[in-house]
Amino acid sequence: MxxxxxxxxxxxxxxxxxxxxxxxxxxxxxxxxxxxxxxxxxxxxxxxxxxxxxxxxxxxGTIKPGPIPATECKRQFYGATYLLDQIGDKLGIVDDLKASFPDRYKQLLSLAYFFVLEEGMSAYRLRKWALTHKHPYGRDIPSQRISDLMGSIDEASKMNFFRRQAKRRAEKEYLAFDTTSISSYSELIKLAKYGKNKEGDHLPQVNLALLYGEVSRLPVYFRKLTGNTADVSLIRNLMLDIDFLDMKKLSFVMGRGFYSEKNINDLMKRHYKFLIGIRCGLKIARKHLDEIRGEKMISWENYHDDVGLYAMSFTDEWDYREEQPRTGKCICDKRRVYVHIYFND
Structure with missing residues (x-):
C-alpha cells in the first residue's frame, strides 16, 4: 500500500x-x-x-475489506475435553454448575477436566495443561488462584448444586449411601484421625460419605468427615441434609455398617424406604436362618438366574420405638419388615 x-x-x-x-x-x-x-x-x-x-x-470505502492475517498459530488437544463437554451437557452438570456458581463455573469445569484427565498430577501442572488443551475456561489458572477458587466454594452454593443434581438422579433410580476412607501422611489435615481402616493402613484417615445413583453410579451428595467417625452415626446427619435437599420418595440402599436399632427407627420415623444389610448373628436374622438350615434353601425354586444366588424372603415385625422430644414419652409399635436371605454355595 x-x-x-x-x-x-x-x-x-x-x-x-x-x-x-x-x-x-x-x-x-x-x-x-x-x-x-x-x-x-x-x-x-x-x-x-x-x-x-x-x-x-x-x-x-477507500479500500475493500480483505482477509485478516493470522497473528497467532497454535495446536491444542480437544478429543478428551470434547467428550467431557458432552457428558457434562447430557448429565446437566454444566447447567447446574452455572446456576450454582455463575461467575466461576467455567474455571471449576476446567479444573475438574484437569484432575480427571491428568490423574495424580499436582495442581501447579495445570498451567502447562491449559496451554495444550481446549477447555471451558480457555485460559491458564495460576496455582495461587486455584487455592482462592477452591476456598470460594461456599456451603450454600454447594448444597444448591447437590439439590439440582439429586433431583435429576432421584427421578429415575434408587440412591445408594456408602462411605470410604482416604489415608494420609499429612499432619496438617484436621479431619485426619485414626479410625477403622478398611484397607488395613495404619495411618490417620479422612472419611468420605457419598450418596449416589444406584444404576448410574453418579454422585448427588458428599460429606467430608473425621477419620474416627463410625458409619453407624452418619444416618442422622444424612437425613438432616436430605431434608435440606428437598428430595421426595427416597429409597436408600446401605451396607450393614449402617445398621443399628436407632437408625432403623429414624428411617421409619421419616417414612423412608430402605434396604440395609444386617449381621447373621442378629435375632431377626438368626431365627429365619434356623428355619432354612440344611437343604431347604438349596432348591431350584429358590435359585435366581439373574444374580446367580439362592434367595428366600420372609415377613417379620420390627419393634418400633420413638421418643417424643418434648415430653420424653416413648411410643412403641410394631412395623412390618421383610428379611431377605441369600446363599452362595
Missing amino acids: DMPANAKMQTISGKKYVFIDAPYWNAEKHRGEHKRRYIGKIVEGQFVPNGKYLLSLEKS
Missing part, C-alpha cells in the same frame, strides 16, 4: 514510523497546534499500515 500524500515519517530508535499531521487552532491557548495520528511504519522500504488505519479506510 502506498503511503498517503499528507503523511510524514519519523525515525525513533532506528525504526521509521509514519504519522498524519493535522494542524488545528487551540481556542483556549489562542494558538495553532498539531495533532499527529500514528498509521503504520516502514518495513524494508514498504509502508505497512496498522490495523486501526486499515479499519478507517475500510469504513470510509
Whole structure:
C-alpha cells in the first residue's frame, strides 16, 4: 500500500514510523497546534499500515475489506475435553454448575477436566495443561488462584448444586449411601484421625460419605468427615441434609455398617424406604436362618438366574420405638419388615 500524500515519517530508535499531521487552532491557548495520528511504519522500504488505519479506510470505502492475517498459530488437544463437554451437557452438570456458581463455573469445569484427565498430577501442572488443551475456561489458572477458587466454594452454593443434581438422579433410580476412607501422611489435615481402616493402613484417615445413583453410579451428595467417625452415626446427619435437599420418595440402599436399632427407627420415623444389610448373628436374622438350615434353601425354586444366588424372603415385625422430644414419652409399635436371605454355595 502506498503511503498517503499528507503523511510524514519519523525515525525513533532506528525504526521509521509514519504519522498524519493535522494542524488545528487551540481556542483556549489562542494558538495553532498539531495533532499527529500514528498509521503504520516502514518495513524494508514498504509502508505497512496498522490495523486501526486499515479499519478507517475500510469504513470510509477507500479500500475493500480483505482477509485478516493470522497473528497467532497454535495446536491444542480437544478429543478428551470434547467428550467431557458432552457428558457434562447430557448429565446437566454444566447447567447446574452455572446456576450454582455463575461467575466461576467455567474455571471449576476446567479444573475438574484437569484432575480427571491428568490423574495424580499436582495442581501447579495445570498451567502447562491449559496451554495444550481446549477447555471451558480457555485460559491458564495460576496455582495461587486455584487455592482462592477452591476456598470460594461456599456451603450454600454447594448444597444448591447437590439439590439440582439429586433431583435429576432421584427421578429415575434408587440412591445408594456408602462411605470410604482416604489415608494420609499429612499432619496438617484436621479431619485426619485414626479410625477403622478398611484397607488395613495404619495411618490417620479422612472419611468420605457419598450418596449416589444406584444404576448410574453418579454422585448427588458428599460429606467430608473425621477419620474416627463410625458409619453407624452418619444416618442422622444424612437425613438432616436430605431434608435440606428437598428430595421426595427416597429409597436408600446401605451396607450393614449402617445398621443399628436407632437408625432403623429414624428411617421409619421419616417414612423412608430402605434396604440395609444386617449381621447373621442378629435375632431377626438368626431365627429365619434356623428355619432354612440344611437343604431347604438349596432348591431350584429358590435359585435366581439373574444374580446367580439362592434367595428366600420372609415377613417379620420390627419393634418400633420413638421418643417424643418434648415430653420424653416413648411410643412403641410394631412395623412390618421383610428379611431377605441369600446363599452362595
